[in-house]
Amino acid sequence: xxxxxxxxxxxxxxxxxxxxxxxxxxxxxxxxxxxxxxxxxxxxxxxxxxxxxxxxxxxxxxxxxxxxxxxxxxxxxxxxxxxxxxxxxxxxxxxxxxxxxxxxxxxxxxxxxxxxxxxxx
Amino acid sequence: xxxxxxxxxxxxxxxxxxxxxxxxxxxxxxxxxxxxxxxxxxxxxxxxxxxxxxxxxxxxxxxxxxxxxxxxxxxxxxxxxxxxxxxxxxxxxxxxxxxxxxxxxxx
Numbered sequence: 001x002x003x004x005x006x007x008x009x010x011x012x013x014x015x016x017x018x019x020x021x022x023x024x025x026x027x028x029x030x031x032x033x034x035x036x037x038x039x040x041x042x043x044x045x046x047x048x049x050x051x052x053x054x055x056x057x058x059x060x061x062x063x064x065x066x067x068x069x070x071x072x073x074x075x076x077x078x079x080x081x082x083x084x085x086x087x088x089x090x091x092x093x094x095x096x097x098x099x100x101x102x103x104x105x106x107x108x109x110x111x112x113x114x115x116x117x118x119x120x121x
Numbered sequence: 122x123x124x125x126x127x128x129x130x131x132x133x134x135x136x137x138x139x140x141x142x143x144x145x146x147x148x149x150x151x152x153x154x155x156x157x158x159x160x161x162x163x164x165x166x167x168x169x170x171x172x173x174x175x176x177x178x179x180x181x182x183x184x185x186x187x188x189x190x191x192x193x194x195x196x197x198x199x200x201x202x203x204x205x206x207x208x209x210x211x212x213x214x215x216x217x218x219x220x221x222x223x224x225x226x227x228x
Contacts, residue, residue: 035217044222045157045165045208050215059215062122100170105215107155109176111164 002026002110004096009115012086020115022079022096030054030074033099033106036081038092039114048094049081050104057104064090086119093117123148125211127220133228140196142223144209149189153213156185156194159222160205168207169194201227 008020020036036048049070050059058070069082079096093114099106124147134140144154152172157165167176169185172192182197196203204227209220 037219044206045159045210045219047210047217047219050217061216095164100167105217106212107167107170107210107217108157108165109167109170111166113164 002098004098004110004112006094006096006112006115009094009117011118011120013121014086014088014119016086017082017084018086018117020081020083020094020096020117022112024077024079024096024098027098027110029072029077031102033057033102033104034072034079035097035099035104035108036068036070036079037095037097037108037111038090038117039095040089040092043092046092050099051079052104053102059104083117086117088119091117091119122216123150123211123213123218125209125218125220127207127209127223129223130221131224131226133226134199135228136199136201138199140199140203140225142194142207142225144187144192144194144220146190146192146211150211150213152188153211154185154187154192155210155212156183157208157210158203158205159208160202165208196225199225199227 035050096112097108098110154172156169159165173185
């Protein structure tokens with residue numbers, strides 16, 4: 001059974017940093033690209049960042065480019081999102097998501113339950 | 122970047138009705154289009170990939186069609202458990218943008 005378990009969310013002040021993690025199990029982690037997708041309260045889905053199976057290709061939404069860094073550790077079946085210079089508009093539930101393919105641009109077939117990031121002073 | 126526009130943003134239909142949701146891309150994306158269902162309080166669920174490939178376990182009343190810029194998600198006979206918000210997503214190239222969503226309710 002595929003499991004994606006996010007951690008690291010919380011309440012943070014504007015301008016500060018936070019690091020999200022996702023522990024993956026139930027599939028061959030290094031066979032697939034991975035993504036972070038977020039959903040602000042009461043809003044739609046917003047794709048944030050994606051990483052190819054071997055970390056060669058990293059992609060970011062314009063809204064987070066230069067502030068967020070995605071990474072993965074295939075030896076530990078883990079995905080991370082380092083978030084810096086956080087803004088009020090980054091407040092959202094952040095989902096870890098598994099791609100259907102190896103490249104960083106694909107559909108998502110499994111989602112974690114999400115970790116909530118609240119940016120507030 | 123290619124924009125994905127869904128319509129309508131919400132709809133209300135009766136049990137057994139045929140429901141159609143459209144998704145339009147601002148540029149051609151071939152068939153690199155996915156549809157997701159998100160029930161209230163739940164995580165999204167992939168229904169359809171490659172515009173028309175139904176995922177395992179998804180009821181056959183769901184179907185997808187289209188290519189290029191215009192795509193459709195159809196529920197052939199609306200059921201109570203289909204109350205949800207539906208999203209399209211394009212994935213031909215970065216960024217894999219989602220549409221704004223269509224909220225489906227029972228009349």
